[in-house]
Amino acid sequence: MKAKIHITLKSGILDPQGKAIEHALGTLGFKNVGNVRMGKYLEVELQETTQDKAEAEVKAMCEKLLANTIIEEYRYELAG
Amino acid sequence: MNFGVIVFPGSNCDHDCIHVISSVLGQKAIPVWHKETSLSGLDAIILPGGFSYGDYLRTGAIARFSPVMGAVKTFASEGGMVLGICNGFQILLEAGLLPGAMLRNKSLSFICKDVHIKVENAATPFTGLCESGQVLKIPIAHAEGNYYTDPVTLAALQANAQIIFRYCTPEGKVTPEANPNGSLDNIAGIRNAEGNVLGLMPHPERCAEEVLGNDDGRVIFLSMLDALKKAKLKAVVA
Numbered sequence: 001m002k003a004k005i006h007i008t009l010k011s012g013i014l015d016p017q018g019k020a021i022e023h024a025l026g027t028l029g030f031k032n033v034g035n036v037r038m039g040k041y042l043e044v045e046l047q048e049t050t051q052d053k054a055e056a057e058v059k060a061m062c063e064k065l066l067a068n069t070i071i072e073e074y075r076y077e078l079a080g
Numbered sequence: 081m082n083f084g085v086i087v088f089p090g091s092n093c094d095h096d097c098i099h100v101i102s103s104v105l106g107q108k109a110i111p112v113w114h115k116e117t118s119l120s121g122l123d124a125i126i127l128p129g130g131f132s133y134g135d136y137l138r139t140g141a142i143a144r145f146s147p148v149m150g151a152v153k154t155f156a157s158e159g160g161m162v163l164g165i166c167n168g169f170q171i172l173l174e175a176g177l178l179p180g181a182m183l184r185n186k187s188l189s190f191i192c193k194d195v196h197i198k199v200e201n202a203a204t205p206f207t208g209l210c211e212s213g214q215v216l217k218i219p220i221a222h223a224e225g226n227y228y229t230d231p232v233t234l235a236a237l238q239a240n241a242q243i244i245f246r247y248c249t250p251e252g253k254v255t256p257e258a259n260p261n262g263s264l265d266n267i268a269g270i271r272n273a274e275g276n277v278l279g280l281m282p283h284p285e286r287c288a289e290e291v292l293g294n295d296d297g298r299v300i301f302l303s304m305l306d307a308l309k310k311a312k313l314k315a316v317v318a
Contacts, residue, residue, distance in 0.1 A: 020188055071181045071183065
């Protein structure tokens with residue numbers, strides 16, 4: 001199975017990279033651009049084939065290492 | 081006294097720490113490779129600056145799981161003195177030995193310059209030889225020094241005098257202009273509730289000798305040594 005994981009800063013946490021990108025888009029002529037937030041995307045291949053067990057593994061990975069839950073939140077989807 | 085300096089793959093300020101401990105303080109500095117699981121015989125531990133694991137994923141996120149960190153956690157839980165400088169501070173945060181987290185500098189730039197920090201609490205093993213309110217000029221060199229924690233934790237840090245250093249003007253005024261990275265409450269360094277673990281973003285090991293033109297950082301190391309000697313004396317007397 002393959003886990004597709006998105007990690008983003010919690011709302012309310014300052015995201016200077018997102019702000020910089022927002023301004024850059026404006027400079028390039030993209031009007032009507034609102035808030036931009038930047039995050040991380042990871043793909044993790046798992047040997048586990050059972051959906052429930054794979055989900056539990058991915059959740060544990062996110063909680064323990066992949067996301068700093070003080071400042072980040074995560075979501076994932078499993079395929080294959 | 082024996083100071084252990086932990087070396088992770090990517091640490092690059094370990095040599096400066098070892099130099100200060102051995103040549104400036106005249107104590108024993110022992111480099112400890114991150115795969116070591118024993119810290120026996122060490123009186124204090126320093127986690128130095130650098131780019132452990134290339135700052136991959138998040139700064140300090142992978143180093144916190146290095147084999148040596150189990151021993152560092154035990155050492156800290158038993159009251160052992162632990163100092164985290166820059167990346168070392170980041171690792172202590174990720175490891176949960178200090179509360180909070182580091183965000184990217186507000187300006188997005190890697191900032192490498194002298195700043196001034198105010199000693200907010202001189203009653204700690206790391207600042208015992210400082211005056212309360214003393215201003216130290218110490219260089220910073222980081223891209224992720226923007227300290228963050230939730231309002232409840234911040235209130236606790238303030239109430240328990242856990243904020244040890246704040247960015248300030250040369251005159252000691254804590255102002256937004258003196259804050260180089262957007263850090264919450266101008267926080268440059270904090271300690272844990274028990275007081276034996278300190279993390280700070282500035283690099284005192286880069287300014288501990290007159291010949292470098294700035295020796296403001298030496299007092300932090302001297303305070304640590306003083307506290308260790310006093311503790312040993314207490315243990316002997318008891």
